Amino acid sequence: MHNQNNNCVFCKIIAGEIPSKKIYEDEDILIFYDINPVAPVHVLAIPKIHIESLNSINIDNIEYIPKIFEKIPEIAKNLGIFEDGYRVITNIGENGQQSVGHLHFHIIGGRKLKWEF
Ligand code: 5GP
Ligand code: ZN
Numbered sequence: 001m002h003n004q005n006n007n008c009v010f011c012k013i014i015a016g017e018i019p020s021k022k023i024y025e026d027e028d029i030l031i032f033y034d035i036n037p038v039a040p041v042h043v044l045a046i047p048k049i050h051i052e053s054l055n056s057i058n059i060d061n062i063e064y065i066p067k068i069f070e071k072i073p074e075i076a077k078n079l080g081i082f083e084d085g086y087r088v089i090t091n092i093g094e095n096g097q098q099s100v101g102h103l104h105f106h107i108i109g110g111r112k113l114k115w116e117f
Pocket of ligand 1: 009018020021032033034035036037044090091097098099100101
């Protein structure tokens with residue numbers, strides 16, 4: 001079984017303890033709708049092991065990154081945002097305004113996105 005963090009909301013989603021609207025799932029990754037979308041399309045892609053953020057990527061867990069990225073264009077096609085374009089974001093730590101401490105990639109689209117900080 002994958003390693004989990006008992007206090008982590010995304011680990012609870014992976015375990016099915018918190019419901020989510022899933023789009024794609026396999027043994028290593030999960031893609032589901034963000035509960036508070038900032039655009040017409042807003043989904044999250046996560047590894048099924050508890051990695052705190054991109055800062056915690058190392059040689060032993062980096063295999064999850066290509067697994068996630070390989071699926072993103074396919075998911076974008078299914079969600080109808082592939083042609084017009086979209087944005088993939090991962091927030092890291094306090095200044096990155098990361099609010100959930102389990103590595104996740106936001107996939108956001110469906111309208112022209114602003115670039116502002
Ligand atoms: P962060 O701010 O850490 O980059 O992004 C965390 C994201 O997780 C936010 O966009 C937030 O709306 C989403 N989120 C937080 N809790 C839940 C939840 O219980 N279910 C779902 N589907 N999304 C969540
Ligand atoms: Zn977690």
